[in-house]
Amino acid sequence: MTYAFKQEDRIRTVVELVDAAKNFAEKGWFPATSGNLSVKLSGEPLAFAVTASGKDKENLTVHDFLVVDADSKALEPTSLKPSAETLIHAEVYKRVPNAGACLHVHTQYNNLISDLMFERGRVRIQGLELIKALNIWEENAAIEIPIVENWADIPKLAAEIGDVLDPRVPAVLIRNHGITAWGENVFAAKRHLEAFEWMFHNLFLKLTLQGNALAAAAL
Ligand SMILES: CSCCC(=O)C(=O)COP(=O)(O)O
Numbered sequence: 221m222t223y224a225f226k227q228e229d230r231i232r233t234v235v236e237l238v239d240a241a242k243n244f245a246e247k248g249w250f251p252a253t254s255g256n257l258s259v260k261l262s263g264e265p266l267a268f269a270v271t272a273s274g275k276d277k278e279n280l281t282v283h284d285f286l287v288v289d290a291d292s293k294a295l296e297p298t299s300l301k302p303s304a305e306t307l308i309h310a311e312v313y314k315r316v317p318n319a320g321a322c323l324h325v326h327t328q329y330n331n332l333i334s335d336l337m338f339e340r341g342r343v344r345i346q347g348l349e350l351i352k353a354l355n356i357w358e359e360n361a362a363i364e365i366p367i368v369e370n371w372a373d374i375p376k377l378a379a380e381i382g383d384v385l386d387p388r389v390p391a392v393l394i395r396n397h398g399i400t401a402w403g404e405n406v407f408a409a410k411r412h413l414e415a416f417e418w419m420f421h422n423l424f425l426k427l428t429l430q431g432n433a434l435a436a437a438a439l
């Protein structure tokens with residue numbers, strides 16, 4: 221198989237991921253080595269650079285990435301092991317041809333919302349200005365972010381993510397685990413991830429205030 225990508229593009233885009241990771245680390249979005257990041261280098265056949273498993277994502281360097289194929293197999297000799305969740309990234313690239321970067325983080329708000337809304341199968345968000353960060357510009361737009369069970373079997377988890385994802389809404393929540401968000405490049409994927417995290421925080425505060433208001437009304 222011939223994988224056609226330029227080394228200069230690989231270096232440039234991995235540096236973009238390292239910079240994004242520094243920003244996320246400052247926000248505390250990589251607790252306990254969690255999270256993984258990738259950037260697509262070639263679509264057909266699929267090749268992408270992904271973080272090695274178990275690395276401290278708060279201190280990533282360009283040397284913590286390896287290039288893999290659609291089956292999570294390294295395309296060059298390396299001692300690095302790809303992220304345990306590499307197949308999820310591969311599934312996103314297969315299902316969403318214009319996805320160029322894919323980001324996964326574990327945060328408090330995405331975990332809390334994924335569990336609170338799990339029985340509904342999705343999180344509905346409507347009318348927030350930050351929906352425009354997803355390039356959705358309708359008046360009073362509504363989006364639904366799918367939620368999947370946190371299967372330990374990663375091929376099963378990846379397949380389910382592929383089945384439920386909506387290419388218009390560039391993220392899926394994994395229950396009590398984290399979010400996987402993507403975009404056409406690192407810049408767009410970061411913008412999307414930040415918008416989702418802000419919207420989950422906002423929703424959590426809204427639900428908390430509503431709960432407090434109900435409790436206060438019952439006094
Ligand atoms: C310590 S977090 C458990 C694994 C996980 O969910 C994650 O995001 C990090 O896994 P990786 O193999 O990419 O380091």
Ligand SMILES: [Zn+2]
Nearest residue numbers: 254255324398
């Ligand atoms: Zn994870």
